[in-house]
Amino acid sequence: VGSTLPCGFCGRSGTCNIVLQKSVSTYQAASDCPSARSFGLVAALKGSKATPCTNAPVLCMLCPQDPKQKERPAIWRYNMLQHISISHSNHSPPSHLPPPDIAKVTLITQEEQLEVGIPK
Numbered sequence: 001v002g003s004t005l006p007c008g009f010c011g012r013s014g015t016c017n018i019v020l021q022k023s024v025s026t027y028q029a030a031s032d033c034p035s036a037r038s039f040g041l042v043a044a045l046k047g048s049k050a051t052p053c054t055n056a057p058v059l060c061m062l063c064p065q066d067p068k069q070k071e072r073p074a075i076w077r078y079n080m081l082q083h084i085s086i087s088h089s090n091h092s093p094p095s096h097l098p099p100p101d102i103a104k105v106t107l108i109t110q111e112e113q114l115e116v117g118i119p120k
Contacts, residue, residue, distance in 0.1 A: 005083060008055050008076040010035040018057045020074045029057045029074065045077070052115035058105055062088045080106045 002013025009031060010016060016033035020041075029041055044056035057074035059065065060083060065072055075083045080102065084091055091102075108118075 005076070005079045005086075007031075007033050007035075008057070008078070009033040009037070018074045018076065019071045020057055020059060022070045022072065030071075047112065052112055054108070054112060060084075060087075061101055062091060077105060078108070 001011040004013045006013050007016035008018070010033050016031055016036075018029060018031045018033075020027040021030050027041055029039070030036075039056075041056055044051075045054055045058075047054040055076055055078040058077050058080065059072055060075050060080070062084065063073070084102065084106075
């Protein structure tokens with residue numbers, strides 16, 4: 001697994017792009033990763049007993065977004081804190097806490113960590 005913003009599909013760094021494509025009422029993820037597969041974004045962000053991992057692409061609320069664009073660059077949820085420290089250092093802990101909406105997006109519960117096998 002790459003150490004800088006790894007791809008949520010293949011784990012490599014710097015080779016794959018992920019975007020969210022806006023439709024009338026929702027977003028659909030699209031990637032140029034050779035290991036990419038289709039999935040339901042809402043279900044992925046919720047997780048389940050069978051699939052507890054909630055690492056899914058999300059929009060960074062600190063990055064400028066053009067509301068006219070239907071395709072928007074996304075960040076894998078598990079990469080958001082690293083993205084903030086690289087691209088938005090003025091919002092990086094420990095000197096500055098991220099806005100509450102971003103803090104909520106980056107939170108990985110202890111239960112999820114245990115269910116996906118992240119050691120304590």
